Amino acid sequence: MILIEVVEQIPLPAVVINQDGLVLSYNHLMESSLQGGMARGISLQGAFSRWETSAHSKIIMAESKGKRFVFIEGPLDGTNDVLLIGTETSELSALVNENKELKNLTRELDAIIENSYDGIYITDHTGVTWKTNSAIERITGIPKEYYIGKHVDALIKRGILKSSVTPKVVKQRRTVSLVQDNYAGKETLITGTPVFNEEGDVEKVVTNIRDLSDLNELQAELSKMNKLNDKYKKELDLLKNKSDRLDGIVVNSERMKMIYDTADRIADVDATVLILGQTGVGKDILAKHIFTNSVRSKEGEFIKINCGAIPADLLESELFGYDRGAFTGANRQGKPGMFEMADKGVLFLDEIGELPLMLQVKLLRVLQENEIQRIGGTKPRKIDVRIIAATNRNLKDMVEKGDFREDLYYRLNVLPIFIPPLKERRDDILPLIQTFLKQANEKYHMSKKIDSKLKDFFFTYDWPGNLRELSNLIERLVVTTPTDIIQLENLPSEYSESNETVAGPASIVSLKEATEMAEAKVLRLAVEKYQNTYEMAKALETSQPTIVRKLKKYNLNCKKGEGHE
Incomplete structure (x- = not known):
């Protein structure tokens, strides 16, 4: 009875025979394999149509009703009886194939882990290292074999790890990430992911270690390249199809091309611009061009005010606005000033040299603190305004005479641009x-x-x-x-x-006089175009001493003030 119970526990077809080959006991798997052709007392060999015993080992090959079996023979202690344990060859083939597939999957998984650029670090739920890859050597400088079998706590004590995500993952039962510097000072991103068993417990923790120093360098390099690309793109946009006109603006002379190239470069720089030049040279056109080509044109407005065209007592309210009841006749709702209207945009202060000293102080505060206060108001208002100022006056002379504040002059003169006369x-x-x-x-x-x-x-x-x-x-x-x-x-x-x-003259003159008039005309043009007598001589295809003599004759001076010989 005990023998029957023991055989029944075997998870494969099993049978016990005596020394004569008669069946003493068998389990249900053996009976079902032979489809009822099994009984105590029968000859086991007679139950099969084919029976072969290996000469070198106790392995028996048998066949019954088209089914093939492999049995392994083993003695039972204290008896002459024999225990045979076997399986159908089809099941054995399936096990062999499954084993091959498992080996292939294991090999593929090992290859994936080993060839990962990131470090892979696998521990059991207690924190003992089970597997890692070669990338860990690149990141930490320590051979991967060193980690195997080591507990993460021991690695932390040795200073190899600063901290571990394994206990956090086991405790929180979810993916955990942290950024830390390793012992070599490299910044790393560590992400631990739990692996659950069939009971839902954390069995292992797979940790991915990414070297952020390489990534940071790549990002910095990419950012640098993008900035360089943007710079080149802007320069190409400036050069490509560069015509005499920029949005209706005539730019043909080299000096004006340089001025507008400069304007394009500083369009998105929020520094204050001071445009200098005679009346009518196009200072307002340049100011509008700077605004139009800046990001501020997408959010704000271009507001222009002529500081010399508005009476001083009204200019303050126009610039800074006023609250209700600020003065007699004031709008009941109050009124925003030009600074508020230009918020997120550009305020163009034309003829800044005409600004009264009292308002120069208030303008200086705006430039320093980026806030204004309405007339009659009690609270300052924050504003985001870029200032472009323009004048036909010499502000430096005005500073020396006390007509213009020196501190305001230097606040305005951050990006000066001089537009030459026509x-x-x-x-x-x-x-x-x-x-x-x-x-x-x-x-x-x-x-x-x-x-x-x-x-x-x-x-x-x-x-x-x-x-x-x-x-x-x-x-x-x-x-x-x-x-x-x-x-x-x-x-x-x-x-x-x-x-x-x-x-030419209105009356007849001698050829000599006509020649001198034409010569003087050409020299006047040359004086205005070229910087010195050497350039003039080259352009007019003559010698430099000749140019000096002719200039003296017609009482003309070159730009750099070279003396006459």
């Missing part, structure tokens, strides 16, 4: 003429053209009023000239003297 950039004159002529023709629905001799006059005239004077004169000529071709004789009377100088 007579110093004559390459812009003819393109400007075409622009203004087109605008006037479109405005008055005309199709006037300008005679070449008149263009010569325009090119040599000194234009004390600069762009504004040129624009107004073109519009005036388009309206007043009765014919489609505008000629020299159509010029207003105030230009007649200059006209005679350029077009």
Whole structure:
């Protein structure tokens, strides 16, 4: 009875036979394998159609009703009986195949772990290291074999680890991440993930160790490359298809190209800009160009105020606004000033040299603290405004005379840009003429053209009023000239003297006098265009001493003030 119970516990087909080969006992797996062809007292060999015993080992190959079996023979202690344990070869093949698949999966898993760029560190739930990969050597500088069998607490005590996520993962039963420096000072991201068994308990912890120093270097390099790429892109945008016009602005002379290139570069820099130059040179056009090409144009407005065109007693309320009841006649709701209206945008302070000293103090506070206070108000208001100022006056001389605050001057003079007068950039004159002529023709629905001799006059005239004077004169000529071709004789009377100088004498003169007049005209143009007598001599294809002599003859001085010989 005891023998039957023992055999029944065997998880494979099993049978006990005596020395004569008769069946003494068997389990239900053996009976089901032979489909009822098993009984006590029968010959086991007779129950099979085929029975072969190996000569070198106690292994029996048997077959019954198309099923093949493999039995292993073993004695039972204290008896002459024999225990045979076997299985169908189909099941054995399945086990062999399953074992092969398991080995393949294990090999693939080992390859994946070993070839991971990140360190892989596997422990059991107690913290004992079970497996790791070669990447751990790159990150820590310690051979991977050293870790096997070591407890994480021991590694922490040795200073190899600063802390471990394993106990945190086991306790919290979830993925845990932390950033720490390893013993070599490298910043690492450590992420531990639990592996649960069938009962739902944490069986192992798989820790991924990523060297952030490499990633940080790559990110820094990528950021550097992106910035460089943005820089090159902006420069390419500036150079690509660079024409004489930038959004309707005529830029043909080298000096103006440099000015507008500078403007494009500082468009997104929030530093204060001070634009200097004579009246009518286009300071407001440059200021608007800076705003239009900046990120502020997407969020804020371009607000312009002429500090010299508004009475001093009204200028403060226009700039800073006022609260209700601030003064008699004030709006009941109060009124925001130009600074508030320009929040997130640009405030263009034209003719800043005309700003009264009292308001210079308030403007200085705005530049220093980025806040304003309305007239009659009690609380300051934070603002985000970029200041662009412009003037035709010499602020430095005004500072010396006490008419302009020195501290405000240096606050404004962060990015100074000087726009030369039109007579110093004559390459812009003819393109400007075409622009203004087109605008006037479109405005008055005309199709006037300008005679070449008149263009010569325009090119040599000194234009004390600069762009504004040129624009107004073109519009005036388009309206007043009765014919489609505008000629020299159509010029207003105030230009007649200059006209005679350029077009030539009104009466017959000697060839020598005419030659001298033409020579003087060419030299005047050269003086304005070139920096010294050497450049002038090269351009006019003569010697430098000749240029010096001619300048002395016509009482002309070159730009750098070289003396006459």
